Amino acid sequence: xxxxxxxxAFLLFLVAGASQAQAQAPxxxxxxxxxxxxxxxxxxxxxxxxxxxxxxxAKFRALLARGFDMEFIGRFVLGNYWRTATPxxxxxxxxxxxxxxxxxxSSRFGGYAGETLTIVGERPAGxxxxxxxxxxxRPSGPPLDxxxxxxxxxxxxxxxxxxxxxxxxxxxxxxxxAAVVQRQKVPGLIEVLRARTNKLPAAR
Amino acid sequence: MASRRWATIGAAALMxxxxxxxxxxxxxxxxxxxxxFAAAFQAWKPLxxxxxxxxxxxxxxxxxxxxxxxxxxxxxxxxxxxxxxxGYAPAQHNLAQSxxxxxGVTGRYEEAVSWLKKAADQGLARSRxxxxxxxxxxxxxxxxxxxxxxxxxxxAEAGLDRAQYNLGKMYRDGMGVAKNLADAVKWFRAAxxxxxxxxxxxxxxxxxxxxxxxxxxxxxxxxxxxxxxxxLPRASAQAHTxxxxxxxxxxxxARDLAAQRARR
Numbered sequence: 332x333x334x335x336x337x338x339x340a341f342l343l344f345l346v347a348g349a350s351q352a353q354a355q356a357p358x359x360x361x362x363x364x365x366x367x368x369x370x371x372x373x374x375x376x377x378x379x380x381x382x383x384x385x386x387x388x389a390k391f392r393a394l395l396a397r398g399f400d401m402e403f404i405g406r407f408v409l410g411n412y413w414r415t416a417t418p419x420x421x422x423x424x425x426x427x428x429x430x431x432x433x434x435x436x437s438s439r440f441g442g443y444a445g446e447t448l449t450i451v452g453e454r455p456a457g458x459x460x461x462x463x464x465x466x467x468x469r470p471s472g473p474p475l476d477x478x479x480x481x482x483x484x485x486x487x488x489x490x491x492x493x494x495x496x497x498x499x500x501x502x503x504x505x506x507x508x509a510a511v512v513q514r515q516k517v518p519g520l521i522e523v524l525r526a527r528t529n530k531l532p533a534a535r
Numbered sequence: 536m537a538s539r540r541w542a543t544i545g546a547a548a549l550m551x552x553x554x555x556x557x558x559x560x561x562x563x564x565x566x567x568x569x570x571x572f573a574a575a576f577q578a579w580k581p582l583x584x585x586x587x588x589x590x591x592x593x594x595x596x597x598x599x600x601x602x603x604x605x606x607x608x609x610x611x612x613x614x615x616x617x618x619x620x621x622g623y624a625p626a627q628h629n630l631a632q633s634x635x636x637x638x639g640v641t642g643r644y645e646e647a648v649s650w651l652k653k654a655a656d657q658g659l660a661r662s663r664x665x666x667x668x669x670x671x672x673x674x675x676x677x678x679x680x681x682x683x684x685x686x687x688x689x690x691a692e693a694g695l696d697r698a699q700y701n702l703g704k705m706y707r708d709g710m711g712v713a714k715n716l717a718d719a720v721k722w723f724r725a726a727x728x729x730x731x732x733x734x735x736x737x738x739x740x741x742x743x744x745x746x747x748x749x750x751x752x753x754x755x756x757x758x759x760x761x762x763x764x765x766x767l768p769r770a771s772a773q774a775h776t777x778x779x780x781x782x783x784x785x786x787x788x789a790r791d792l793a794a795q796r797a798r799r
Contacts, residue, residue, distance in 0.1 A: 384568050396766030405768060425768040426733055438600040486763075486771055511637075518672060526636030529665060531625045533596050534589040535564055 357488050362461035362481035363453040365488040369398045370448035370465070385532040392433040400482070400489035401429045408505045409512075416517045424517060427524035434528045445470045456480055460491070560590060567593070572603025583614070588623035591615075595629065599638070608639025619650060627654040628662045635665075635674070644675030655686065664690035664698040671711070684711030691722060696731035699723075703737060707747075716747030727758060736762035736770050743777050752781050756789035761796060 357365070376390045405428040406413050416424060447468045456462040460482050467475040480492040492501045511520045563578030576597055582590035595614035598607045612633050618626030627650040633639055634647035648669055654662035667686035670679045684705050690698035703722035706715045720741050726734030739759035742751045756777045763770035778786050 380569065384570070393765060397764070399766070401766060402768035422769065429766070429768055438602070522668075522672065522674065523636045525668070526632040526665075527638060529661060530596075530599070530629045530632050531659075531661060533564070533567055533593045534625060 356455060356459050357461050357481055357483040359453070359461075361483070362463050362479075362488055363450050365398075365481060366463045366465060366479050366490075367448075367450050369394065374446070374448070388437040392437045395433050395436055396429070398490050399432070400484055400491055401425070401432065403482075403484075403489070403491055404432070404501055405429065408501060408508055409517075410505055410509060412509075412512050412517055420517050420521065423521050424524075427521050427528070430528040431524040451476075459483075462494075560587065563590070563593065572597055576603045583617075586621070588618040588621040588626065591618040592623055592626040592629070595626065599629075599633070608633060610639070612639045619653075622653075622657075624654040624657040624659050624662070627651070627657075628659055628665075631662070631665065635669075644669070646675075648675035655689075658693075660690040660693040660695040660698065663687070663693070664695055664701070667698070667701070680711030682711075688712075691725070694725075694729075696726040696729045696734065699726035699729075700731055700734040700737065703734065707737075707741075716741075718747075720747035727761075730761075730765075732762040732765040732767040732770070735759070735765075736767055736773060739773065739777070743773075752777060753785050753789045753792065756781065756786065757792035757796070760789065760793040764793070764797065 372394050373391060376394060377387055379387055379390075382390075402425060405425045408428070409416070409424065413421065449466045449468070451464040451466050453461050453463045460480050463479045463481055465477050465479065467477060469475060475495065478494040479490050480494070481488050482491050492499055494500070508520060511523055515523070559578045560582060563575045563582075566572070566574035566578060576594070579587075579590040579594050583594060591614045595611040595618070597603050598614065599611035600606065612630065615626045615630040615633065619630045631647040631650040631654070634643050634650070648666065651662045651666045651669065655666050663686045667683045667690065669675055670683035670686065672678070676682075684702070687698050687702050687705065691702040699722045702712075703719045703726065704710070705712050706722065707719035708714070712718075720738065723734050723738040723741060727738045735758045739755045739757075739762065741748050742755035742758065744750070756774060759770055759774045759777060763774050778789075781789070
């Protein structure tokens with residue numbers, strides 16, 4: 332059932348993508364170069380040892396914010412509930428979602444321990460996207476294969492999904508949010524997202 | 536005389552006990568900073584048994600974010616509750632956030648509010664802001680917009696960017712305070728100069744509409760571009776709408792202004 336929902340979600344995702352008139356597939360090499368550069372910048376930021384950890388994470392968040400199309404992802408992840416939300420709720424949700432995703436990723440990668448990101452290749456995904464395959468080598472464990480779905484948006488190439496071990500981040504998030512909205516409605520989801528990004532950092 | 540000597544020896548013994556504990560806390564922090572979370576964990580763990588609230592609080596963060604340990608939000612809640620009960624304000628705050636977010640614990644808004652009040656009374660701006668939001672949404676307390684404005688204003692006065700932005704919205708919309716467009720601009724600006732993207736976009740929109748400030752498309756676009764650079768959803772669309780009414784020269788000036796501010 333869960334797998335079925337994922338498949339449906341993914342198909343909806345493709346349809347949602349197809350309706351974006353200005354979007355088109357990045358030229359060959361562009362998406363791979365974009366991910367490569369983002370990875371280099373991210374590693375340089377996380378390595379800057381003369382900055383407190385939370386400051387490094389904040390800089391990393393700024394990089395991510397420029398790399399992902401948060402509005403596109405945020406709308407898709409909310410699914411049909413997007414249309415039931417008031418315009419005020421939509422913009423509050425987008426802001427909270429943006430902060431939440433950035434927080435999750437920056438604290439996950441904040442403890443940088445010598446990871447390297449290598450571009451393995453890229454291939455077209457559907458008519459509008461490129462899928463960039465990467466391998467993340469970790470001193471702490473086996474390598475991790477991640478695929479980055481990149482679309483050419485008006486502002487430049489942007490990531491619209493990340494797949495790790497064949498699982499789409501966007502589809503997973505969509506399932507999780509749907510469960511929260513069913514219980515607590517859209518304002519409840521906004522509060523949950525806000526609470527997760529409003530915690531204080533470590534004591535010194 | 537003898538009792539004084541014993542007191543001195545006692546104090547020295549206590550200091551000897553206390554000194555390594557402090558050193559361990561600091562070495563834990565140093566390990567945390569360099570991303571060696573396993574070492575931070577080892578340094579802080581023994582301190583918890585001796586009742587160190589800061590160590591328990593920091594350990595809670597490791598569990599909450601899965602740093603050096605498997606992510607375990609329920610364990611974070613246990614540790615934060617322990618430190619919160621000792622009166623440690625940051626733990627009271629984070630415990631409340633977990634209760635609101637249903638993170639490792641079933642969401643209990645009433646309990647969250649009681650911890651937020653304790654931390655807010657100790658002066659934590661973020662707790663004051665969150666408490667204001669709880670009053671605005673009627674979560675765990677009876678909905679009360681003026682009480683909401685009072686707490687959010689206290690956090691805004693302390694310089695918290697998101698509180699300043701929210702206070703700006705309250706003045707703009709007349710929610711919990713008398714509508715005042717000039718005050719709305721004042722608070723949007725306070726958060727925008729700190730680089731808070733939603734406030735940059737909101738200030739841009741005020742300039743574009745000429746509400747609470749003299750209409751100025753160059754300023755409007757420059758602030759909106761600052762938000763767009765940070766990847767704020769919808770900032771791009773707002774920038775396009777504003778730029779559509781401007782000459783190429785004005786657009787160039789707005790870009791220069793945004794670039795100048797970004798360099799500061």
